[in-house]
Amino acid sequence: xxxxxxxxRLEMGHRLRRLRTELAQTLAERWRARQQDLSAAPGEPVSxxxxxxxxxxxxxxxxxxxxxxxxAFEEYxxxxxxxxxxxxxxAADLVQDFEDMEAWLEARLPSTGKEAVTRALRAGAQxxxxxxxxxxxxxxxxxxxQAVQEQFLRVILRGERREATxxxxxxxxxGHSIPDLYxxxxxxxxxxxxxxxxxxxxxxxxxxxxxxxxxxVLARLYPHIEPxxxxxxxxxxxxxxxxxxxxxxxxxxxxxxxxGWSVRFLGTNxxxxxxxxxxxxHDADLLGISATMLFSVPNVVELVHAVxxxxxxxxxxxxxxxxxxxxxxRLAGELGVESCVGDLRQI
Amino acid sequence: xxxxxxxxxxxxxxxxxxxxxxxxESTELLAHYLQTSAVIQLVRATPEGLVTExxxxxxxxxxxxxxxxxxxxxxxxxxxxxxxxxxERIFTGEPGLFPQRINLSDAQQHPYTLEALLSxxxxxxxxxxxxxxxxxxxxxxxxxxxxxxxxVLTRENARQNKDxxxxxxxxxxxxxxxxxxxxxxxxxxxxxxxxMICGKVRTEEATWDDLIHYFKQNSDFLSHSYCPECLARVxxxxxxxxxxx
Numbered sequence: 378x379x380x381x382x383x384x385x386r387l388e389m390g391h392r393l394r395r396l397r398t399e400l401a402q403t404l405a406e407r408w409r410a411r412q413q414d415l416s417a418a419p420g421e422p423v424s425x426x427x428x429x430x431x432x433x434x435x436x437x438x439x440x441x442x443x444x445x446x447x448x449a450f451e452e453y454x455x456x457x458x459x460x461x462x463x464x465x466x467x468a469a470d471l472v473q474d475f476e477d478m479e480a481w482l483e484a485r486l487p488s489t490g491k492e493a494v495t496r497a498l499r500a501g502a503q504x505x506x507x508x509x510x511x512x513x514x515x516x517x518x519x520x521x522x523q524a525v526q527e528q529f530l531r532v533i534l535r536g537e538r539r540e541a542t543x544x545x546x547x548x549x550x551x552g553h554s555i556p557d558l559y560x561x562x563x564x565x566x567x568x569x570x571x572x573x574x575x576x577x578x579x580x581x582x583x584x585x586x587x588x589x590x591x592x593x594v595l596a597r598l599y600p601h602i603e604p605x606x607x608x609x610x611x612x613x614x615x616x617x618x619x620x621x622x623x624x625x626x627x628x629x630x631x632x633x634x635x636x637g638w639s640v641r642f643l644g645t646n647x648x649x650x651x652x653x654x655x656x657x658x659h660d661a662d663l664l665g666i667s668a669t670m671l672f673s674v675p676n677v678v679e680l681v682h683a684v685x686x687x688x689x690x691x692x693x694x695x696x697x698x699x700x701x702x703x704x705x706x707r708l709a710g711e712l713g714v715e716s717c718v719g720d721l722r723q724i
Numbered sequence: 725x726x727x728x729x730x731x732x733x734x735x736x737x738x739x740x741x742x743x744x745x746x747x748x749e750s751t752e753l754l755a756h757y758l759q760t761s762a763v764i765q766l767v768r769a770t771p772e773g774l775v776t777e778x779x780x781x782x783x784x785x786x787x788x789x790x791x792x793x794x795x796x797x798x799x800x801x802x803x804x805x806x807x808x809x810x811x812e813r814i815f816t817g818e819p820g821l822f823p824q825r826i827n828l829s830d831a832q833q834h835p836y837t838l839e840a841l842l843s844x845x846x847x848x849x850x851x852x853x854x855x856x857x858x859x860x861x862x863x864x865x866x867x868x869x870x871x872x873x874x875x876v877l878t879r880e881n882a883r884q885n886k887d888x889x890x891x892x893x894x895x896x897x898x899x900x901x902x903x904x905x906x907x908x909x910x911x912x913x914x915x916x917x918x919x920m921i922c923g924k925v926r927t928e929e930a931t932w933d934d935l936i937h938y939f940k941q942n943s944d945f946l947s948h949s950y951c952p953e954c955l956a957r958v959x960x961x962x963x964x965x966x967x968x969x
Contacts (some may be wrong), residue, residue, distance in 0.1 A: 443890065577780055589871045596878035598887060623872045627879065640884070644876035646869075658878075 381445065381490055381712045382473045387675060396472035400478065407477045433457075434474060437706055438501075440671030442493055443678075446703025447500050449671055454501035454706060458508035458576070463577035475502040505545035519574060522553060522561035530566045531602025533587040534579065538564060539591050542597045550676045555602055555622035555635055559628050559720045588624055595627055599634075606637035610662035612691075615652050617668050617676040625699060626667035629717075638663065649683045656684065666714075668701035674708065677701065681712050766840060773798045798851065802842070901966040908942055 381389075383663065426554035455691045459472055479498040484493060520526070523547050532540045548558055570587050573579045577585075614630040616623055623645040630642035645667065656664060664684060668677050681695060695714040702709055702718045709716035719724055768777040777794050783790040843850040916938075917926040923934040940944050952957060 457933060585868050585871075588867075589875075592871065592875035593878070596882060598883040599879055619870070621872070624874065627875060630879070642876060642879055644872055647873075 378441070381415070381493055383443075383678075383708075385492070385616065386443050386445055386492055387678065389494065390443040392486060392673060393435055393439040393442065393482075396482070397432055397435050398434055399592060400469075400481065403481050404474055404477055406433045407473075414441060414674060420669075422496065430474065434478060436670075438478070438494065438497055438673035440674050440701075441497050442490065442709050443477075443674040444671060445571065445711075446707070447497055448706040450497040450501045451504035451705035452670065455508040458505045459511075460575055460577075470503045472502045475499075475505065482543065493506050502693075505638065516647070520561045520565075522548065525553075526562045528567050529562050530587075531567055531702045533566065533590040534570075536590060538590050538593050541594050545594050545598060548603055551600070555598065556632055556721070558598070559632060559690070563628060564721055566591065568584055592627060595624075595631065602631055602635050603710070604635060604637040608639070609637040611659050612638040612640045612663040612665060613643060613652070613655050613659050613661045613664035614640055614667065615643040615655075617666060617673050617680055618646055618648055619676050620645045620668055620670060620673050622669040625669065626665070629665060629698060629724065632721055633665070637722040649680050651678060653683055653687050656688065658691060664693045664695050666695065666697045668697070669698045669699045671701055671704055673701050674705065677708075678712065681714060733947060766851040767793065768849075769798050771849070773849060798849065912944065 407591070425524055437453040438450060441447065441453070442518075452474070454471065461471060475498045479495055479502075482494060482498075483491075525544060529541060529544050532544065545558060545562070548562070549555070567588070570579070570584050574581065574584045612633055616626050619621075624646060627642060630640045634640045639659075641655060641661075643655055653666070655661075666677060666680060668674075677697065684693070685694065690713070695712075696717055697709050698713075698717040699716050700718075702716050706716075706718075739813050765777075766779050769775050775796050775798060778790045778793045782792060783793055786793070827852045840851050911928070918924070918935065919932065923940050925935050925937050927933050927938065933941075
């Protein structure tokens with residue numbers, strides 16, 4: 378996988394995604410056979426889970442191949458194992474799924490790049506088999522905002538928007554800075570929400586509600602952002618097409634604003650043409666692209682290409698961030714863009 | 725049919741003898757869980773139907789620790805009218821997935837029915853709940869997108885307000901400057917009291933100031949230069965003097 382050029386990897390990712398429906402069917406059939414459930418006809422309810430699971434396996438496999446990162450698929454396998462275990466579903470099914478995928482894909486992929494797919498699936502199967510199903514806890518920090526963070530998490534889980542805003546404004550009045558609040562309270566709370574969902578303690582709906590409350594708090598805090606540096610220029614921040622996670626890019630936008638940039642935040646799942654238009658309208662010096670899911674790689678590549686084609690290589694500078702680039706660290710270099718991954722303190 | 729938690733006719737009427745009603749502390753929790761997860765295994769049971777494993781959310785919905793459900797028979801929970809036939813089929817060892825309903829009630833004793841699948845394999849039984857791709861599900865995704873959009877618009881609105889406030893404060897500064905200049909202009913246009921002897925003028929603070937100093941202080945119109953007579957005098961001063969013989 379390491380030696381494959383990016384264009385070959387993108388081609389392989391595209392091929393894998395085209396096999397989605399067929400693969401879902403195959404996994405469902407093999408699962409039924411294992412369950413000795415010969416009576417269920419194709420298309421019966423139980424097969425839908427395989428559409429989702431097989432689709433997810435394939436998306437992450439394609440993303441890992443496109444991103445040139447074996448470790449990315451291993452991380453997906455470990456995460457999926459934990460999610461299954463916390464829902465009382467056997468992680469052994471996952472190992473079997475990957476083995477079934479390898480056998481089935483063997484005859485359907487061209488020789489260029491096939492080895493990369495096989496290696497990723499084997500690494501994934503091994504990671505799933507050895508995965509520690511205990512969800513890693515977040516160590517209690519020494520942050521002076523620790524108490525605020527715990528309280529904030531409780532209120533956003535209850536959907537109490539006003540209380541969450543009040544807590545944040547109080548912390549601000551007590552002398553804490555906007556970056557501290559974003560990093561110590563909001564970012565930490567989002568990590569904890571992810572952990573709670575992963576360990577099956579909250580539902581997706583609860584997680585969405587809590588995130589929505591945090592987003593509304595961010596909007597209320599915006600007028601309190603005072604740049605600490607002289608004006609740096611104009612910036613546009615966007616999530617790529619197909620990307621639904623928005624709050625990270627929102628916080629990044631505000632923190633760049635605090636560093637003196639005039640930031641227009643477009644949200645996420647923004648069509649390429651819309652981003653290009655916003656760059657021209659805002660006369661942008663810098664474009665921030667956010668991608669959190671591994672399967673966003675092709676959309677990132679296309680967006681970078683569209684921007685370069687329209688504006689050339691010199692301006693705007695392009696900065697990429699989000700979990701995709703943490704999982705596929707070589708991607709930014711291959712695309713000739715700057716990378717900013719990890720926590721918000723790096724800004 | 726996808727399963728969904730709701731009131732069901734199968735639980736109405738007189739309960740069958742031996743039927744056990746599972747009272748749920750929170751119907752919402754399980755409903756959410758089923759709406760937001762993939763296929764989930766609610767319980768696993770031995771071939772005799774005794775619970776060996778139980779899903780955390782299922783136990784939480786019932787408001788009991790998982791351990792309390794272990795060892796209990798699942799037969800009493802099922803409300804399928806053909807349960808007897810199902811049992812016979814199962815005891816013949818025929819594997820399969822059998823649609824079933826689970827008999828539940830909420831804390832107010834209102835009956836709820838959970839549609840599920842009873843799966844028979846070589847290890848025993850599994851009761852499987854399944855998420856519903858319902859209108860509610862689609863609506864939730866739609867709401868998520870709207871919320872994202874709302875957050876962007878709120879931020880953009882706040883950004884534009886901030887820019888507007890900045891522009892407004894700049895406007896106020898320029899206005900103050902203009903106002904001050906205007907006051908001075910008016911003052912200059914007004915008749916200034918001037919001393920008939922020394923030529924000093926009376927200031928707005930009722931002090932007497934040198935005319936030139938006053939204008940230098942209160943007007944941007946004054947600049948330094950030479951009048952023709954003074955220029956001639958200065959030039960004459962600068963010319964080298966002839967030495968006396």
